[in-house]
Amino acid sequence: MRIGELSERTGTPRRLLRYYEEQGLIAAERTPNGYREYDEFYVDRVMQIRGLLDAGLPTRIIKQILPCLDKPRVIHFSDATPEMITTLELQRDRMTARIQCLTRNRDAVAEYLDAVRPKSATPEGERAQGAR
Secondary structure: OEHHHHHHHHOOOHHHHHHHHHOOOOOOEEOOOOOEEOOOHHHHHHHHHHHHHHOOOOHHHHHHHHHHHOOOOOOOOOOOOHHHHHHHHHHHHHHHHHHHHHHHHHHHHHHHHHHHHHHHHOHHHHHHHHOO
């Protein structure tokens, strides 16, 4: 697929896709006329990259951990520095905290919906809402 389709399917601006390519996060084949062609694989890869960036990881770290996201997993880091390990541990802990916060918020919304749905589904609930 061309860069426009990858952009559309992932919600990622073309400029960012070119940046990901410059950083070595994705790779495009070039057609004879110079167009970038991406494999279907890159739809999921771009979404993974965006998630990791949203979690606060820098592109240099993302580039190193991308092989860990493939299946089968290929994990071999002879160049893992103490700084990289510390950064990943901090980011992992930050992600865990965000997941816990999102889970609490999701549960609160679900409880709210459970509380209001039955009332609005009954004739009494509809009248009560109309009286507001």
